[in-house]
Every structure is written in structure tokens, then in C-alpha cells.
Amino acid sequence: MQRVQAWLAPFSWEIVTAQNAVLCQAKNALHKPTSDGHDATKHLWESRHQTPMPLDEAVELCRRCHRLAPFCFYNGNTFASIIALVIKRLELPADQALVVRSLAGHIVAGVATDVEESAFRKFCASLDTRG
Amino acid sequence: MKPAIDPKLLNDPLFRELMAEGLAMQDRFSAEPVYAKTGRGHLKSAGVAELARLKAARGAKKKKD
Numbered sequence: 005m006q007r008v009q010a011w012l013a014p015f016s017w018e019i020v021t022a023q024n025a026v027l028c029q030a031k032n033a034l035h036k037p038t039s040d041g042h043d044a045t046k047h048l049w050e051s052r053h054q055t056p057m058p059l060d061e062a063v064e065l066c067r068r069c070h071r072l073a074p075f076c077f078y079n080g081n082t083f084a085s086i087i088a089l090v091i092k093r094l095e096l097p098a099d100q101a102l103v104v105r106s107l108a109g110h111i112v113a114g115v116a117t118d119v120e121e122s123a124f125r126k127f128c129a130s131l132d133t134r135g
Numbered sequence: 136m137k138p139a140i141d142p143k144l145l146n147d148p149l150f151r152e153l154m155a156e157g158l159a160m161q162d163r164f165s166a167e168p169v170y171a172k173t174g175r176g177h178l179k180s181a182g183v184a185e186l187a188r189l190k191a192a193r194g195a196k197k198k199k200d
Contacts, residue, residue, distance in 0.1 A: 014149055022140045026154050033166055041171065073171035080164040080176060085157035089149075092156070099193065106181065113164070114176025 007131040011062040011090050012053040017046050024075045024082045033077040045074035060128040063087055066112045084112045 028035035037043075052065055066083040073079045091105045107124040110116035116124075144150045163179040170176040 015153075018141070019144065019150055019153065022144050022150065023153055023157055025140055027157050027161060030158055030161060031166060038168075041168075070176070071170050071174075073168035076168070077166045078161075078164065079168055080170065080178070081157050081160050084164070085153055085160060088156045088160070089153050092152075099190070109160075110178065113178040114170040114174075115178045 005094070005131050007058050007128055008056050009059075010054055010056045011059055012065065012086065015053060015086050017049055017053075020049060020069075020074075020082060020086070023085065024078060027078040027081055028075070031078070036076045038073055038076055041073040042075070045069050045072040048072070058128055059090075059131060060125050062090065063108050063111050063124065067114060070112055071114060080113050084109050087112050 025035040027033075049065070049069055057065075066087045070079050070083040075082065087108045088105055091101065091108055094101070094104075096104060104124070104127055107116070107120050107127070110120050111124060160181075163181060165177040
């Protein structure tokens with residue numbers, strides 16, 4: 005499996021926006037772009053999401069977009085769910101998938117420790133050697 | 136506010152899978168943009184139940200083999 009892929013290519017900004025709309029709707033929260041974060045995040049996402057990149061860089065892009073807060077509410081699970089789906093598609097053994105997904109989720113959520121970030125980078129580096 | 140979502144997207148298998156992922160983890164995240172405001176995110180622990188279940192299943196499989 006190649007470490008460098010266009011992991012985020014299927015997720016257009018339209019999909020990102022619709023995902024946030026669904027998540028807000030589920031909690032009766034306002035789905036609305038922010039005045040200070042939306043345009044910068046949209047530009048960043050659209051300029052990068054189709055680019056082949058290492059998996060850890062894809063996670064980092066999701067983390068940055070989460071931090072930029074393009075929407076008023078539920079930015080965290082908007083981007084964490086994208087990376088969770090990317091990891092699901094790696095079809096790892098169930099226990100490993102759970103750990104890898106947790107590490108990536110912590111990074112995107114902005115709560116990862118240095119140890120977790122290092123463990124995730126180590127996993128990403130191992131992708132080139134997998135079948 | 137009930138936003139209009141393109142019906143085509145609602146029938147897209149990728150988007151449907153993404154919705155399911157997002158909704159399943161919804162309660163672990165804060166609605167507010169805490170990370171943008173404070174530089175530190177927020178995520179409730181998922182607990183260890185899932186890991187325990189997987190370990191138990193693996194243990195049972197080993198025993199069977």
C-alpha cells in the first residue's frame with residue numbers, strides 16, 4: 005500500500021459543507037459559514053485535497069481545517085469523520101483499525117499527545133511496506 | 136435552520152457513509168469551535184468497550200484454533 009495517495013480527493017468542499025449541514029441538523033444547531041474562517045479554509049481545502057500526500061499530511065490538513073473553524077458549529081466531527089472514513093478504507097485488521105482511527109481522530113480533534121502523533125507517523129511510514 | 140442538501144449527495148454512497156461516520160461520533164465533539172478559540176481541542180473518550188470486545192473476539196478465535 006502506498007503511503008502517498010490522494011487520500012482526500014473524493015471529498016469536495018461541497019461534501020465537506022453538506023457533512024457539516026447534516027451534523028448541525030442532527031443537533032438542531034445553526035449551519036452557517038464563519039466570517040473569519042470559512043473562506044480561508046475553503047481555499048486551503050480546495051488547493052490541497054486532490055493532491056497526493058502522505059496519510060499523516062492528510063490528517064494534518066484535516067486538523068488545520070478544523071482549527072480554522074469554517075463553520076459556526078461541529079467543525080471537529082466534520083473533519084474527523086472524513087479522516088475516519090479514509091482509515092476505514094485501509095481495511096486494516098479490526099483492532100489495529102481502532103487504534104489508528106483513534107490516533108488520527110485525536111490529531112484532527114486537536115487533543116493528541118506527542119506520543120500519539122509519533123505513533124501515528126510511525127504507522128504512516130509503515131504503509132509503503134504493507135501489501 | 137434546515138439547510139438544503141443536494142438530493143444527489145444524499146444518494147451518493149460515499150456521502151452516506153460519511154454521514155454515518157460523523158453521526159456515530161457526534162456526541163464526542165463539542166459543538167462550539169473550542170479548538171479555534173483556545174488552541175486546544177475537545178474530544179470525549181470513546182472508552183475501551185470496543186477494544187475489549189475486539190480482544191475478547193480475538194482471544195476466542197485463538198482458543199478455537
